Amino acid sequence: MKFGLMVIGDEILSGRRRDTHVEWFRQILHDHGFSLAWVQILPDESELLVRQIRQSMTAGEKVFSCGGIGATPDDHTRQCAAAAAGVPLLRHPEAAALIERQFPDSARPHRIRMADLPEGIELIPNPVNEVPGFSINEHYFMPGFPDMSHPMGQWVLDHYYPPDKYPQQTLSLRVYGVSENELMPILEKLTANWPQLKLFSLPRMGEASFVELGFTGSDRLAEAFQSLQQELRHAGFFFVLSDMPERHGHA
Known part of the structure; x- marks a missing residue:
């Protein structure tokens, strides 16, 4: 809500x-x-x-x-x-x-x-x-x-408005060595597949540049987040999840 x-x-x-x-x-x-x-x-x-x-x-x-x-x-x-x-x-x-x-x-x-x-x-x-x-x-x-x-x-x-039975949560990860432009096909696909959730992309510039990707919502949030990870693995991108680095494909 x-x-x-x-x-x-x-x-x-x-x-x-x-x-x-x-x-x-x-x-x-x-x-x-x-x-x-x-x-x-x-x-x-x-x-x-x-x-x-x-x-x-x-x-x-x-x-x-x-x-x-x-x-x-x-x-x-x-x-x-x-x-x-x-x-x-x-x-x-x-x-x-x-x-x-x-x-x-x-x-x-x-x-x-x-x-x-x-x-x-x-x-x-x-x-x-x-x-x-x-x-x-x-x-x-x-x-x-x-x-x-x-x-x-x-x-x-x-x-x-008593507290929502299914409160909104946010799940996110960091993708390194990639620009938002390169991630665009994945972002468009996930936006179409999970319209009930809010997909966000936040580029961070600095010594270790990365793009923070995630979903905010409640309905099937964990499932959508798993789908995001699968798409990144398939594309061979390096991302960090829950403070634990996970490498897939080439870094």
Whole structure:
């Protein structure tokens, strides 16, 4: 299972704040047996946000979004999520009650706006200050603050996506004395034979140049990896597997 990640905020693009979401979500998804398919770092611009959120919703993708759900005029994510989903923005009674309970003397007139959410959403609990995030169409909208969004992201995974029965793994080896161009027939053959897996090729330059080849996935991963080794043996290439050198044909 793959997820996208949107990090929203002019402060990330300008360098006023450093992103910490990408690596955190990459790791937590990996720990659950999932993967991070793509990342978008987006400005606080309504037209662009609507377009990007609508695109991923239309594609049926699962997406985490961090940032832009506050009450200040530069926060547009709540409104853009509603526009992308084609639903109105409505005052959510449970979210409003949480905000009023947390800020009894200052919820109105400004903070209460954070309860104006797309129609039909589900709330994501916020363990830090109880102002919730929300989900719609498998898009999970949370604050930009890592101390809030990270535990909220953990809750989303625990609540909606228990660890995969067949978690993704990666198996790889190193091929020495060969270029990617020479490996192309093998890469094309394996890509066609194992479409359910992701084949990767990573050339490394240096004193001992090599090409790292492998598969990432779950379905018949070991079988595909064996097939990769067989193709390399048949071609006479020298490769290293599991830190143990194995020579086949001429080095």
